[in-house]
Amino acid sequence: MHPDLAKARELLDADDPQGAVRELRAVADDLTAAELAPLVARLAELVGIDDLARAAAALAAAAAPTPTAAAPTGSAPTAAAPAGGPVAPGALYAYGYACIEHGLSELAVPALRQALSGALRGEGAPEARRRLFGRSRRAAAEVNPRQVLLELAVALEDGERHAEAAELLDGHRELTGDWPDRYLLAHNALMAGQLDRAREAFDGLSAPDETWRPAADRIRRTLARAAAVPPAGPADLRGWHHVLTGGLLATRSPFGYDAGMAGRWAYLQGGWDDCRLGLERLGAILAATGRRPAAVALLPDRGSRALGLAAAELLGLPAAPYRPGTPDALVVAYDLNEVDPELLEQLHERAPGELLYEHATCWTDTPAVSADVCGLLVQRIVAPWEPRMTVDEDGEVSEAPADGRPAEELAREILAASAEPDPGDGSAPPDPLEELERFAARAAATWATGTRDRIRSAGPVRSSRFH
8 A cells, every 4th residue: 555545544444534535635646546446445435435435446456466376485575466457447437436426526536537548548448349251340438538538627626626627628629529518618717717718618619508508607797707807817816706706805814815815714713893894895885886775684594684783774774584586685694604505595596686795705615605795705714603712811712602692682793893904914915995995896887697606616816725
């Protein structure tokens, strides 16, 4: 077994599959599929994923060293037995496909790369059969190279390796078809920030059928936003957030900018102040875009209700429980990942004039719908009413209990808080209100249009994250 797999093996021995997955993901790109497969088979058996266990075991068996006869007694040691013959592309593809199906796309990439290479060389195809009068019929390939190519592109996309996926698809145009092949090229080029490549690929697509029409509409709107409000550069978080999601980002993190965060938060122990700041900036966005909601729509979870009540007070609007389809409503959420999924389904289609505000948007596990305005982008936030860590004057750390007060009292805390931005650690560029207002005014024509699609990727602006 490869020495890079020792830690993963230890974790499997300790019945820690999640830890083993983290280790396997960390080393997958440096190893072959055959080296990974035995541990992946053990992992799959441990958690009860039968199809992946079978595919990984079959791949490991196909790649196992060829048995050799025992050396005579007293003879010199022989060299290690060579590995088995080339693994058929079909076995590699079956294993890679199973990895993708079970959320292990990083482990699929080495196998699918090898499968694609083998399929292009015709490896694994059955021998041609002789026909009458000695003519032979060309044997069909064991796996279709195009099929392998698309699965490899999907695996790279799942890992947000969009530039690699776009380069892969662009480099094999002789294999690709129309839909979904070149759509995948356009999509991954967009997520990599390659606007020219995305436009070229999208313009070359035929009219989609009903299955692909929503995807085509999403790409068309994305390219329109990029043309109307081009991002200022590869590090323009607010600009790329608008291009890809259609939303407006109210604040950027002032911490860790030059340590890989680029305007996002990894962990934030949220407070009343950041709630108030987000709402104040929401008001500025509404003014800059000329939008005036008729009322605030209150979602039923306590945090969202508290934030909605505070928003209604600050903006001078009436508040009422959310009713799907209500025109000109401002729907307010604290964290959409905490909202009832059935309500989120209702928010995917936009009611006339409806706007959706989310205070804390998770950028590593994005919600089912993209908000029209995001207060901040964070991987893990502790809401001010949740249990939290505190440090006393002597440096002792303890956990403060949850704040169980009703939403109305929490709203008063938000209204009493300061809206002054945190100065941060000095690493981030300034994020003045005036800059946000100018951006919102420029984006007004392409903002808050179409469906609220989920965008799973962080896009071209990368940030450090917990694993």
